[in-house]
Amino acid sequence: MSSQTRVELRKDLFADERDDNLNEIGRPTARQDILGHVTGRSPFFDDHQFDGLLHMRCVRSPHHHARIRRIDIAAAERMPGVRRIILGRDVPHNLNTLLSLIDFGRDDEPLLATGKVSYVGEAVAAVIAETERQARDAVAAVRVDWEVLPHVLDPEEALAPGAPIVNETWPRNVFEYHDKYTHQKLRFGDVERAFARPDVEIVEGRYQMSPIEQAPTETCGAIAAPETNGRYVCHTSTQALFFSLGTTAKLLDMPSSRLHFIGGTVGGGFGGKVDSLHEPLAVLGAILTGAPVKYIWDRAEEMQVGAPRGAERWYLKDAVTRDGRIVARRFRGYFDCGAYTRLSSYAVQKATGHLPGPYTIENVSSDVYCVFTNRTPATAMRGFGITGVDFAIECHMDKVAERVGLDPIELRILNAYRDGDMKAHRRLAKNTALIECCQVAAEKAGWPIRPEFAAMSSLTGGGGDRAAIPETVTDEEGRVDGTPAARPAPRPAAPAPAPAPATASTSARPAAPATRPAAPPATPPAAPPVAPPVSAPAPAAAPAERPQERPAQKPYQPQEPFTRGVKKPGAHRFSSLSGTRRR
Amino acid sequence: MGLTVETYASAAEAARALAAAQDARYLGGGTLVMRAVNYGDQSFRRILRATDPALGRIAAQGGRISVGAGVTMAEITESRELGFLAPAARAVGGPAIRSMATVGGNLFAAHPYGDLAAALLALDGRAVLADGREQALDELFAARGRGQQPLVTAVTIARPERGAFRFRKVSRVKPKGVSVMSIAAWLPRSGGRIAGARVAYGAMGPTPRRVPRVEQALEGRTLDAAGVQAAVAAAAEGLDPPEDAIASAWYRRAVAPVHLRRLLLEEDG
Numbered sequence A: 001m002s003s004q005t006r007v008e009l010r011k012d013l014f015a016d017e018r019d020d021n022l023n024e025i026g027r028p029t030a031r032q033d034i035l036g037h038v039t040g041r042s043p044f045f046d047d048h049q050f051d052g053l054l055h056m057r058c059v060r061s062p063h064h065h066a067r068i069r070r071i072d073i074a075a076a077e078r079m080p081g082v083r084r085i086i087l088g089r090d091v092p093h094n095l096n097t098l099l100s101l102i103d104f105g106r107d108d109e110p111l112l113a114t115g116k117v118s119y120v121g122e123a124v125a126a127v128i129a130e131t132e133r134q135a136r137d138a139v140a141a142v143r144v145d146w147e148v149l150p151h152v153l154d155p156e157e158a159l160a161p162g163a164p165i166v167n168e169t170w171p172r173n174v175f176e177y178h179d180k181y182t183h184q185k186l187r188f189g190d191v192e193r194a195f196a197r198p199d200v201e202i203v204e205g206r207y208q209m210s211p212i213e214q215a216p217t218e219t220c221g222a223i224a225a226p227e228t229n230g231r232y233v234c235h236t237s238t239q240a241l242f243f244s245l246g247t248t249a250k251l252l253d254m255p256s257s258r259l260h261f262i263g264g265t266v267g268g269g270f271g272g273k274v275d276s277l278h279e280p281l282a283v284l285g286a287i288l289t290g291a292p293v294k295y296i297w298d299r300a301e302e303m304q305v306g307a308p309r310g311a312e313r314w315y316l317k318d319a320v321t322r323d324g325r326i327v328a329r330r331f332r333g334y335f336d337c338g339a340y341t342r343l344s345s346y347a348v349q350k351a352t353g354h355l356p357g358p359y360t361i362e363n364v365s366s367d368v369y370c371v372f373t374n375r376t377p378a379t380a381m382r383g384f385g386i387t388g389v390d391f392a393i394e395c396h397m398d399k400v401a402e403r404v405g406l407d408p409i410e411l412r413i414l415n416a417y418r419d420g421d422m423k424a425h426r427r428l429a430k431n432t433a434l435i436e437c438c439q440v441a442a443e444k445a446g447w448p449i450r451p452e453f454a455a456m457s458s459l460t461g462g463g464g465d466r467a468a469i470p471e472t473v474t475d476e477e478g479r480v481d482g483t484p485a486a487r488p489a490p491r492p493a494a495p496a497p498a499p500a501p502a503t504a505s506t507s508a509r510p511a512a513p514a515t516r517p518a519a520p521p522a523t524p525p526a527a528p529p530v531a532p533p534v535s536a537p538a539p540a541a542a543p544a545e546r547p548q549e550r551p552a553q554k555p556y557q558p559q560e561p562f563t564r565g566v567k568k569p570g571a572h573r574f575s576s577l578s579g580t581r582r583r
Numbered sequence B: 001m002g003l004t005v006e007t008y009a010s011a012a013e014a015a016r017a018l019a020a021a022q023d024a025r026y027l028g029g030g031t032l033v034m035r036a037v038n039y040g041d042q043s044f045r046r047i048l049r050a051t052d053p054a055l056g057r058i059a060a061q062g063g064r065i066s067v068g069a070g071v072t073m074a075e076i077t078e079s080r081e082l083g084f085l086a087p088a089a090r091a092v093g094g095p096a097i098r099s100m101a102t103v104g105g106n107l108f109a110a111h112p113y114g115d116l117a118a119a120l121l122a123l124d125g126r127a128v129l130a131d132g133r134e135q136a137l138d139e140l141f142a143a144r145g146r147g148q149q150p151l152v153t154a155v156t157i158a159r160p161e162r163g164a165f166r167f168r169k170v171s172r173v174k175p176k177g178v179s180v181m182s183i184a185a186w187l188p189r190s191g192g193r194i195a196g197a198r199v200a201y202g203a204m205g206p207t208p209r210r211v212p213r214v215e216q217a218l219e220g221r222t223l224d225a226a227g228v229q230a231a232v233a234a235a236a237e238g239l240d241p242p243e244d245a246i247a248s249a250w251y252r253r254a255v256a257p258v259h260l261r262r263l264l265l266e267e268d269g
Helices: A034-038 A098-102 A132-141 A191-195 A241-252 A278-289 A299-304 A344-354 A387-404 A408-415 A434-445 B011-020 B033-038 B073-078 B083-090 B103-107 B115-122 B137-145 B212-218 B229-233 B249-265
Strands: A054-060 A066-072 A082-087 A123-129 A143-148 A184-188 A200-209 A221-226 A232-236 A259-262 A293-296 A311-321 A326-338 A364-372 B004-008 B024-026 B046-050 B058-061 B064-068 B126-129 B134-136 B152-158 B165-171 B179-186 B198-202
Touching (some): A082 A132, A098 A241, A191 A311, A191 A326, A278 A293, A408 A434, B073 B083, B083 B165, B103 B115, B103 B152, B115 B198, B198 B212, B212 B229
Parallel strands (some): A232 A259, A326 A364
Antiparallel strands (some): A221 A293, A311 A326
């Protein structure tokens, strides 16, 4: 290996496909924002100075799951410097889901919890005071009467019968896809038939990934202040300015024309600054106090409350011929989205679109669940939806190589997709490069591969039979049909053992049925409806007992609820992104 | 109520105010107190500080040296008088921290901090309190464990013979990592044999501590592989090191002999 750190470009590999003139790699190039950073002039949201700036801090749940019996703010309200304490009832439209802006999913998350809390750190009140310290002291003086509820922290346990319902909007503890299924399905060919072939080995594996915190240097925050003519300015650390603006307009039930959002330098985002929790509260604070209000997380909040990349668990099952061709791959995935959807529903779809990884496999089946648990909600982070399953896939490739006695790089080259191959999501592969990547990696690492593998190419050998969409077996596993029925079976019932693919599985999971009734009725027959109707997302689970604070402050309501105008904020109806419309 | 800052002209006045207060913290360089403020520590409402010039003084006193409690790590590294202590001062934080962090603050820095304090302990450090009393650092640390935090105005330490003081900080990240452990050893020699060794550990207990069994095992020995064998064997004896994000107690016990051995066998400086 060379000790030089020179980057080598292999443009020759795709010379006829790409006409790029990239000339940045391998050369020193100044980041576009570096001058501002090194001279201390990059404007961050917190650099904006306001006279009489007020500070907001939240009262947070110490419990994973608890009913809020009562919130007593009487003592806190009287503390020095306290200007206002905001409760859920002050939020005009206190239920939202981020992707409602593109009409995907159901509103399932309050800005400030009212009926119950569903994760440690969930906010139930926001104190606005003249100094941060006063706000902290008042937060400590707010008394919340909690009724602790049973909680669930593991996605598979959340799917088990009798698990606590994390989020009443989703009584099955799963995000329902296309209003039809308890999970996102992918069917391509017939994996069960392949698993039953006598000439294959079955290789199974279980893989999981913990949540990962984005850990920005600048914690998330926003400053909002009244402008003239009933407008409010908001300086924010958001990564998604118009997303935050639309979310604020919806939660506060006000036209976006009254909101003047100003972004700036994001002090580290990595996906963790799209959730738009700060802007609505800061603007509401400015509305209620008539003064500029800052709401910023401290480091502990950033770590505990800030949404991470979510945890994932994957089960993979491959059928592999003795010469190393993977002829079937089945996935079962569980995304732990925490207590609220945020962006996890989308992560599941990204993951599904990625399967079965950069390999051409003629039979692929996948069931991926977006599961609610009493953990911190998960959100975006670089490549979210892909990272976890790629980890699983590549670990599994090594396991397969070991099992069939093939070199792991050769196994990858053998199964790699090539230009013209049909992918499981029914698009032809193009610009594929896995084979070349493997070859170059092996060469650089001094890892010997046999000449026939060194000679293979992504450009040839693809297409033809490999471009065909196989006859595909579909099934109704996990069908919802709007009935608030039983929870999904976390795994399909395994009625009969496979007729002995001549191998033993090392996995703890039993081999799944290889018998082939086209669609085994894996879903248990609809049990009597036990959960509340799906279509009634009663705002934050309508608390049985309303919190009984003394009405020192009347709940905030907009003077003119936003009903005029062309469109209500948050009601755009894109249909192209998810391919579905709410029906 | 917000936070108030009270500035006193003399350390004695500040000490009296501190002794009378339940809700005050004394600010030396601020690297601990201001961090607590920034992280919303609600255990205090008043910050006391003193502008007493005596706090910043480094002065020879017979065979010993007096180091003011307000002397910063950076000032130690720049002091000709305290050259032997520079490696320990340099082990604390990065340049920004060293330009603010003080000797007095290090005496009261909670685990895993207090690397310099371990060095001062090995050098027979004695704290000079604001009321003029002196207290051996062993006692000061024991009292600290009981929650007592008197205002220290200076620490006097022995001036070690050339090459007789050794310091080693073990951390996973270099530079600026916090301690897995630190080891300070004052190893006076008489005729090539150690006489009156003082060895102290940082990060191996709630406060810096001496390791008497190691000291005894070194007595009369030479600094070679055979000579240090007994001391190395006793390196972790009787210790109950803390568990934290940096290392488990088991790990700290397991590596203590390795690092002690390296320290003892390193070439004379």
